[in-house]
Amino acid sequence: MPVPLHNVSINTATLGYKASIRETVDAIAHAGFGGIAPWRREIESGAARTIGRYIRDAGLRVSGYCRSTYFPASSPEAWSASIEDNRQALRDAAELGAECFVLVAGGLPNGSRDLAGARQQIADGIAALMRDAAALGVPLAIEPLHPMYAADRSCINTIEQALDLCTLLDPSGIGPLGVAIDVYHTWWDPKLEAMIGRAGRENRILAYHVNDWLDPTSDLLMDRGLPGEGVIDLSWFGNCIRDTGYNGLSELEVFSKLLQNTPNDQLLKKCAASLTAL
Ligand code: ZN
Secondary structure, three states, X not given: OOOOHHHEEEEHHHHOOOOOHHHHHHHHHHOOOOEEEOEHXXXXXXXXXXXXXXXXXXXXXXXXXXXXXXXXXXXXXXXXXXXXXXXXXXXXXXXXXXXXXXXXXXXXXXOOOOHXXXXXXXXXXXXXXXXXXXXXXXXXXXXXXXXXXXXXXXXXXXXXXXXXXXXXXOOOOOOOEEEEEEHHHHOOOOOHHHHHHHHHHOOOEEEEEEOEOOOOOOOOOOEOEOOOOOOOOHHHHHHHHHHOOOOOOEEEOOOEHHHHOOOHHHHHHHHHHHHHHO
């Protein structure tokens, strides 16, 4: 069954930042969607509080705020700077009314081959943000990324690894910590169904990102498909997510050079039409 529009959020990367954040909010609300996931580049030049009010007045929820500064760094000073940067972003996320702050954790520091060390820096970084996240009421959503990004974007690569990190840092399960599950990054995982089930039982699913894997894929970052254009069984995937009791928004996050060239009103119509695949 297609997901109703008001249960779907548009990640603004899908639209390619062609318009101002206010115009983008208007277009998404006008098209009938229920939420938006903005990026820091759109918010940090303006006032998060004012933009947050503008989004709420348009009747939209903020399914997530994208995204963290990478944690792994070449020096303790650079690591601390990343924490401070993330604290400011968390404050902005709170003013936006974001339902989570998305953590894309980072890969290896420049010139490093120390994968275990990078993962430790990520764990320490998330631990350092938990008190702020709790005080601000913005949960931290660890987004595992496909392993092809382990070197440069995130060396947290499976739902299981992200859940283990949640258990380690928040063993009681009451902390502001969970996972963002993106179909693009996780569809290939032989443990997918089991780990979605575990994430649900542990009450950790904070966001669900939807798009499709094109075959062939011409670019590993900017060639995602709209739902239904690729090889992921999104109907099955969505049922798995909803069977856990997750009732948050489904966020359309389609990084695509090709789609970005489409005018926003037409592109949002295409997005709406693609929901039948969910
Ligand atoms: Zn995502």
